Amino acid sequence: VPTCERYAVRRLPFARLEDGDVAFFERLMPGRVVTGEEEVKAFNVDWLKSVRGCSQLVLKPQTTAEVSQVLRYCHEKNLAVNPQGGNTGLVGGSVPVFDEIILSTALMNKIISFDKVSGILVCQAGCVLERLNEYLEEQGFVMPLDLGAKGSCHIGGNVATNAGGLRLLRYGSLRGTVLGLEVVLADGSALDCLTSLRKDNTGYDLKQLFIGSEGTLGVITAVSILCPQKPKAVNVAFLGCQSFAKVLETFTTCRAMLGEILSAYEFMDEKCMELVERHLKLSRPVTGSPFYVLIETSGSNSTHDEEKLSNFLEQAMASGLVTDGTVATDDKKIKELWSLRERITEALTHEGYVYKYDISLPVGKLYDLVTDMRARLGHSAKSVVGYGHLGDGNLHLNITAESYSHSLLDAIEPFVYEWTAGCSGSISAEHGLGFKKKQFIQYSKPQQAVVLMQQFKAMLDPKGILNPYKTLPSAPKRSLC
Numbered sequence: 001v002p003t004c005e006r007y008a009v010r011r012l013p014f015a016r017l018e019d020g021d022v023a024f025f026e027r028l029m030p031g032r033v034v035t036g037e038e039e040v041k042a043f044n045v046d047w048l049k050s051v052r053g054c055s056q057l058v059l060k061p062q063t064t065a066e067v068s069q070v071l072r073y074c075h076e077k078n079l080a081v082n083p084q085g086g087n088t089g090l091v092g093g094s095v096p097v098f099d100e101i102i103l104s105t106a107l108m109n110k111i112i113s114f115d116k117v118s119g120i121l122v123c124q125a126g127c128v129l130e131r132l133n134e135y136l137e138e139q140g141f142v143m144p145l146d147l148g149a150k151g152s153c154h155i156g157g158n159v160a161t162n163a164g165g166l167r168l169l170r171y172g173s174l175r176g177t178v179l180g181l182e183v184v185l186a187d188g189s190a191l192d193c194l195t196s197l198r199k200d201n202t203g204y205d206l207k208q209l210f211i212g213s214e215g216t217l218g219v220i221t222a223v224s225i226l227c228p229q230k231p232k233a234v235n236v237a238f239l240g241c242q243s244f245a246k247v248l249e250t251f252t253t254c255r256a257m258l259g260e261i262l263s264a265y266e267f268m269d270e271k272c273m274e275l276v277e278r279h280l281k282l283s284r285p286v287t288g289s290p291f292y293v294l295i296e297t298s299g300s301n302s303t304h305d306e307e308k309l310s311n312f313l314e315q316a317m318a319s320g321l322v323t324d325g326t327v328a329t330d331d332k333k334i335k336e337l338w339s340l341r342e343r344i345t346e347a348l349t350h351e352g353y354v355y356k357y358d359i360s361l362p363v364g365k366l367y368d369l370v371t372d373m374r375a376r377l378g379h380s381a382k383s384v385v386g387y388g389h390l391g392d393g394n395l396h397l398n399i400t401a402e403s404y405s406h407s408l409l410d411a412i413e414p415f416v417y418e419w420t421a422g423c424s425g426s427i428s429a430e431h432g433l434g435f436k437k438k439q440f441i442q443y444s445k446p447q448q449a450v451v452l453m454q455q456f457k458a459m460l461d462p463k464g465i466l467n468p469y470k471t472l473p474s475a476p477k478r479s480l481c
């Protein structure tokens, strides 16, 4: 079902693509212009296959100059543009709603420089996260972010959405690790803020405006990012807990006892594990608990780290916080344990349609929302699962059903948003607003803030050609009176 039909969206009055436009782009970047329904199809649909646009054109620039020329042309002709990285987003931000031209960063995948002393990497926006990490590992460094989609997502898309992921607990968000950006603005002008300085207090920090703006304020073409040393010793423990209260207490204990070597604290409920086993045939090292936690340590001295970890495990077992568990120190087993957590999203897609909620809450209340939602939906949902980045106060609430239904959606929303706002939480912790959540921004931001955002948008993109229908709410429909 096309997005515009499912959600009854009206097309804004942008120009429609003409043969002359395609000819212009063909001259600009011969062989890197994709047309034809079949060829464009994959770019029109999101990874979840939940939103679908009808673009007729994909452009694959290689340089910032080409992105500039594309946007200058589109700005002048009033053609709408949908910037796209690896297309792994979960809120419909990376695919067109109507016939927006898709501007793909797939061929902008050059590493520009890496400084081994400072650990600062400068690269083009279309570099795949996992490739960057492999490149850095050879030099004794890692990327400061890691997520399940690493094999496909682009660093430009990560920055544009301010993606969080599995290492945020340790290295913080991209708002801290991104040092500089190069961005092409809606009118085609390139803004060079691609500095590589840890400290720079000269005026407003403009790059922050583009981090998390989901391609609505400009197209990120290059990134400068601070990368940490690759840890010499990594350990992972996968543990079972008998209640959510114990998950919380285990976190407190583990923070106190592992201190600076703690690098991830993830949790998942029993239902998640069942689905991963059933749909992906992954074997479960620990069973029989309503909750599981994955704890990772990263440090520089394996003897020291292992001693700390075993002291912690001893204490957690002795006090009954944890009832069962396994520990991995070798790479292969570490990867297997991480798969159980990273591939939950993939397992869920095998269930049918997935309603996704990415919520920030006071950590003590994180699981109450799952319990309340389960009770509220009863048998109308196939499964209601909760997992996420507990250490960051971030819950991933997912609800599955055989197929999409308006009535189930109405039972979930706005209830889930009201519940979240009731705890002063965020309705999007790390996935962004994209297309699916933009109408709900007011649950997490005051009207005054939304108006200010709209003013920034109008200033930077007066014609509204950049990723339209996304992030900011559309103007309320005027009543007929």
Ligand SMILES: O=C(O)CC[C@@H](O)C(=O)O
Binding pocket: 090, 148, 165, 341, 342, 345, 356, 357, 358, 388, 396, 397, 398
């Ligand atoms: O699918 C989801 O809801 C979460 C995806 C991702 O943010 C994760 O942490 O695995």
Ligand SMILES: [Zn+2]
Binding pocket: 165, 388, 389, 396, 430
């Ligand atoms: Zn996540």
